[in-house]
Structures are given as C-alpha cells and as structure tokens.
Amino acid sequence: xxxxxxxxxxxxxxxxxxxxxxxxxxxxxxxxxxxxxxxxxxxxxxxxxxxxxxxxxxxxxxxxxxxxxxxxxxxxxxxxxxxxxxxxxxxxxxxxxxxxxxxxxxxxxxxxxxxxxxxxxxxxxxxxxxxxxxxxxxxxxxxxxxxxxxxxxxxxxxxxxxxxxxxxxxxx
Amino acid sequence: xxxxxxxxxxxxxxxxxxxxxxxxxxxxxxxxxxxxxxxxxxxxxxxxxxxxxxxxxxxxxxxxxxxxxxxxxxxxxxxxxxxxxxxxxxxxxxxxxxxxxxxxxxxxxxxxxxxxxxxxxxxxxxxxxxxxxxxxxxxxxxxxxxxxxxxxxxxxxxxxxxxxxxxxxxxxxxxxxxxxxxxxxxxxxxxxxxxxxxxxxxxxxxxxxxxxxxxxxxxxxxxxxxxxxxxxxxxxxxxxxxxxxxx
Numbered sequence: 001x002x003x004x005x006x007x008x009x010x011x012x013x014x015x016x017x018x019x020x021x022x023x024x025x026x027x028x029x030x031x032x033x034x035x036x037x038x039x040x041x042x043x044x045x046x047x048x049x050x051x052x053x054x055x056x057x058x059x060x061x062x063x064x065x066x067x068x069x070x071x072x073x074x075x076x077x078x079x080x081x082x083x084x085x086x087x088x089x090x091x092x093x094x095x096x097x098x099x100x101x102x103x104x105x106x107x108x109x110x111x112x113x114x115x116x117x118x119x120x121x122x123x124x125x126x127x128x129x130x131x132x133x134x135x136x137x138x139x140x141x142x143x144x145x146x147x148x149x150x151x152x153x154x155x156x157x158x159x160x161x162x163x164x165x166x167x168x169x170x171x172x
Numbered sequence: 173x174x175x176x177x178x179x180x181x182x183x184x185x186x187x188x189x190x191x192x193x194x195x196x197x198x199x200x201x202x203x204x205x206x207x208x209x210x211x212x213x214x215x216x217x218x219x220x221x222x223x224x225x226x227x228x229x230x231x232x233x234x235x236x237x238x239x240x241x242x243x244x245x246x247x248x249x250x251x252x253x254x255x256x257x258x259x260x261x262x263x264x265x266x267x268x269x270x271x272x273x274x275x276x277x278x279x280x281x282x283x284x285x286x287x288x289x290x291x292x293x294x295x296x297x298x299x300x301x302x303x304x305x306x307x308x309x310x311x312x313x314x315x316x317x318x319x320x321x322x323x324x325x326x327x328x329x330x331x332x333x334x335x336x337x338x339x340x341x342x343x344x345x346x347x348x349x350x351x352x353x354x355x356x357x358x359x360x361x362x363x364x365x366x367x368x369x370x371x372x373x374x375x376x377x378x379x380x381x382x383x384x385x386x387x388x389x390x391x392x393x394x395x396x397x398x399x400x401x402x403x404x405x406x407x408x409x410x411x412x413x414x415x416x417x418x419x
Contacts, residue, residue: 070312074308074310074312075300075302075310076217076302076303077211077216077217077302077304077357077361078213078214078215079213079362080214081213086342089341123347124311124336124346124349125338125344126338130339130340130341130342134248134339134340135248135367136243136245136246136367136371138359138364138370
C-alpha cells in the first residue's frame, strides 16, 4: 500500500511538471510566435524576405542543399549561385560586419551555437563577403579561351652572371 | 561520385550525340567556335575540351616572377617566411647547362597530367581529375596524408601547415590539406584565363598560352602543331597538359 502511494505521488509530480513546462513555453513566446529563447538570426542584407527555398525547408535541409552543390561544383564545375555557400554568406552577412563564425551575431553561428551543432565549413571557406579588390585583376576579361595576346619578344633569354647550381627554384 | 561521372544515361547519350551531330551538320567552323565559348554555369564540364598550357622558355625572362606574384594574389597565397614549407602553386626554375653555361628560365607548376600519379595514390579520392583535364584536390575529403606530394614527379603540391588567412572567397583553402595549381579553375569555368597567363601577357613576355588542346582551331593547338611542345619527364608517360618549348 505504501509502495502504491509512493508511485502515485511520483506520477502526480510528473504530470504537474509537464503542465508547468507547457505553460512556461507559452509564457516565453514572443508576439511573433517565436520562443524568446530562440536566437536572433540576422536577416538578409539585401532586404529580401524570401530565401532560395521556403524558410521551413531551409531550416531543416540547408545542409543537404549545400552538400549537393559542393560536390557538383568541385567535381563537375557547376557554379550556379542558388545553393552556393558563398551566396549564403554574401546575402546573410553584411559586408562591413565584424562578426566572425563562432560569434553569436554571425548568421551561421547564431543558430549553430544555440543548437550545439559544430560545422567545419569555415575552416576553409570565408565567413564574410570578400573584398572585391582582392585577387588578381582580370586583364583579359571574359575572352574566348586561349586568346593570349601574342606580342613580339624583343630579346631572347636574358643572360645572368650568377654562378647558380644546375637547378634552382626561386620563391616569391 | 566516380560512378555518377562515368555512367552516362541512355537519354543523355542520345541527346548529346544528337546535339553534336546537329552542330557538325551546320559547319565544322561553327561547331568549333561554340566549343570555345564559356560553358553555362549550370552545365557540367565535359571531356570535349582539355585545358592545357604551352610555355615558351625562349620568351620567359630570367628573374621575372610576374606569374608567381599573380598566382599568389589571385589565390590568396601568403608566405610565413618559411621557404621550405610555404605553400607554392607555381615557381620559377632556372636550368643551366653545365657544359655550355646556357640558362633557361621556366615556370613550374602542376602539369595537369592525363594519368596523374597523385590521383593514383590518393587513398580517399580527394585527388581527382575533372572531365576537362584539370587536376584538383577536393579538400572536403582530403585527409592530409601527403601521398600525392610524394607521388608527384614535379613537386607541384604543397601542404597547408598553418591556418590560412583567406582573402578571396573563390579559392577555399585550409590547414591540414594539400593544394596545388588549379589552373585558375574558377576563372576557366566562367570563360576566363588563368592569372599567371594574364600576368605574363601583361608583363609583355607572352611566354604562356592557355587553351583547349582538343580544339584544333585554338591558338594553343595551332602553336603545338607548328612548334611542338615537350613534356617534362615525358619518359613517365603521363601526357601532361602543360607543355614547354625550348627545353
């Protein structure tokens, strides 16, 4: 009998706990319906309200889109912008942002920190839009392949007086 | 991945054959011209083209490192002041004949072999050759074992020992992986020319020509037909995509 009472007591506590949790979830909910403990994910910088796929789909499956695109780009040279990680960053991280991956203000880590999901994308990829002035300028621009501008060469091989070994490599 | 590349569906085969036949039936010249255009971003690279380079050592000036600097700027390669282990995608090499004292200078980089030893030895499939002949490292699956570096007869690959401070977003690079010349694949895919070739042209040497060696109408093919182009270590039978004149 005593054992039965103890069991009933435990059950009641469990039920009370569940009821309390349900109410507390409502209590934390903000007017938009988002729980207040959820992270503030930065909005796109271009003012757009729609992502490349519906928001719910992106929340659940963004990694699959990015993974699929990754292999297509790497192995097949398909460079469409829709599901590219570079475009995620270009759209969601402001150009002048000082937030880096790992900070709560960064688009990716705002959610990943909260969910406790670690990713290694940004060990190699840039976590912010690139400075457009970086890289070597395209002097020939978009040209038919191999349109190398042939210019007459004034001199042959420049002679050097260095007593080099038979083979040497120089580094920049 | 490899299965996907190799297996071509019947539908694909029929449609591609039909396109090729249609293009050929217009005029050979028209067909060849369309191949030289940049491919649309949503289409996969094909083995209809093979990218290659021809380097004329007679035009390559001794002491000029325009190609090396351009490569470093384009791909965001920075030195850690440790020359033996710094990343290096292209380097200038001077060859000197001991007997005649005659020196030639040439840029040395990944030779984009048709049968690349680096791909043969890679235990994970990270080292790979695209359908258009460009040899790359898929750093997503590279485990940094450096077998490919040992297998490469051209010493063309480097290992990233340090965290990379990225300056460009089109060449993701990271610590613990192997890297090498990509023939500026990001430029080539959108119809551009590798940075080293542009820099050489800009420096008014014009020692490097880039193009499709499968297209007989391309500048590189014409030059190869006229003057030939030697492979370095031709004895290995790798059929390199980078050829040299004057060696």
